[in-house]
Amino acid sequence: MIVTWAFGHLLGLKMPEEIDKNWQTWQMETLPMIPKQIGIKPLPKTGQQLKAIKQLAHRKDVKEFVIATDAGREGELVARWILEWIHFNKPVKRLWISSQTNKAIKEGFKHLKPATQYDALYESALARSKADWLVGLNISRALTVKYEDSLNAGRVQTPTLSFVRQQEKQMDKFRPQTYYRIELEIEGQKALRVQNNPYEIKDQQEAQNLIEQMKQHSGTVVELSEKTKTENAPLPYDLTEIQRTANQRYNFSAKKTLSLVQSLYETHKVVTYPRTDSKYLTNDMKKTMKERLQAVANFAPEVKEYIKAGATVKQKAVFNDVKVTDHSGLIPTEQRASPAKFSNDEQKIYNMIVSRFLTLFANPHKKLQQKATVAFANERFVFTQNKVIEPGWKPSEDTSETTVQWQKGQKVRPNFSIKKELTKPPKPLNESTLLEKMEKFDLGTPATRAEIIEKLIRSELMERTPNGLQVSPKGKQLLDLVNPSLVTPDLTKKWEDELEAIAQGKFSSNKFLKQIEQDTKQLINEVKQSQKKYQDFSLTQKECPKCGSFLREKNTRDGKIYVCSNSECHYHRRKDPKVSNHRCPQCHKKMEIIEGKNGAYFRCKFDGITEKIPNKKDQKKKMSKQEEKRLLKQYSKPEEPEEGPLSIALKEAMNKED
Structure with a gap:
């Protein structure tokens, strides 16, 4: 076997200017751009790997090609474009696996399938890619040309942005309101008055009047019911749920969580395929449960008990072939983890996956729920108390006995109080709640949702804030x-x-x-006919020193910069000086790099000290603190002390005594 690789996509669809010379200039007259054939091209920095794959594939001893990319829509597209580019015309087979353990790979190679079985999956991926090209590039170019600013729109990212904006509008409309609720206390337990609308009492006096009316009647337990409630363990995570939970628990971004799960899958090989939209397992996975439990035997004390009991899954509903799409839910593989090799964040995600997996082997959580309804004439108060019968997969839940012994017809002493409440404003969407909405409305796939959120932030349409996600002024206008x-x-x-x-x-x-081509024509026509106005909030009053146009403020990974608003001018500069790792000799804080007339130099903004930036030769001569520490450590290792005559004599004397 010859093994080689792609690192994500090596090829992509050609850009408009590479297809038609008339599309090189951005102008409304050439829109919409609907090519007969789009074609593919190598992406930047992928040429060498494409060349390597081509040379290997065309070796005379190569008889067939095995596609072993991610088993999903996008993985299929990655491989098929490579095969198309290198003009491979020998048999092609498909490896379809959900984990990367040695066992899973060997098993997968025993059951290779003809790649033609996945042609429909490739057609779907290609159609999605072309549709996004047609709508995304045409609309973004039309908006950019019409309103003279970089405005990106698309059929997934724009409604995603709209969800965040809708929530903001609800927050803007919100006006807090005071309301009152009546509470009854009996033997330390409390219950609120039952009402259809919890906000109906707006006035404290109205609540007091109602209490006085109720006091004229004796309180009676009019209804008593008991019910055993059984709660089965939750199903394994799919990608979207683990992204949401990790955001709530650790404030991880969706992109970071995906990266961590991908690392556990690819590098450590301890979890199944991450980009899954299913929470279920296939029936043929039942026979692997014991091995998976053995792989996590040291994770928790109850695991060994589960193994002794025959590794029986108590949550039977998890096995459902119909509900498994390309991949099963996210669970551990049969490979034992080496926690010492995990980063702290990888350990957190791995713990989440294993903990959820182990609940499948625990008994259901059972509790006896008792409800007592107390009536004062027509007013009702419902007291609920629970007694845990079997903790099951929720062992940490309180198992204490019930505290009130209710009896039907029992008389109750009125002990009312008034609770003053304030209506709560809606919260801004965070990544967890946004992912939930994206999943509900089928926006993107589990594999692409994190990148959609990142793209909205990169294009300055949306911002991350300590309170949640926020639409920028530019995004609101878009x-x-x-x-x-x-x-x-x-x-x-x-x-x-x-x-x-x-x-x-x-x-x-x-x-x-x-149909997409027709939709594109309609969308472009709407933009052309629009009479709406646009205000560029990023445009400053600072003039470009080259052409005199106003400068535009722009966010980059390296901080804020100023760029010329004239598309023909390429002037740009940093808004704030770049902070270096070079320390001030006086206050030892990081110094800024200042661009001066005679070149760049270091300056401390705290005490004004300046220093020349050494050239490469000087940098090589001067040893950094890290190099200094490394050399000191290397040459400061304590040597084994030589034993002197006195030491030798003492040892001999001790041995004789023994």
């Missing part, structure tokens, strides 16, 4: 300028349903793309 059909998730849902039908061989990709 939502007003863009076509209404792109703001709602309806178009994307329609697309995803049709793309899934293509993947299952039930719908034609050609028919799908013809």
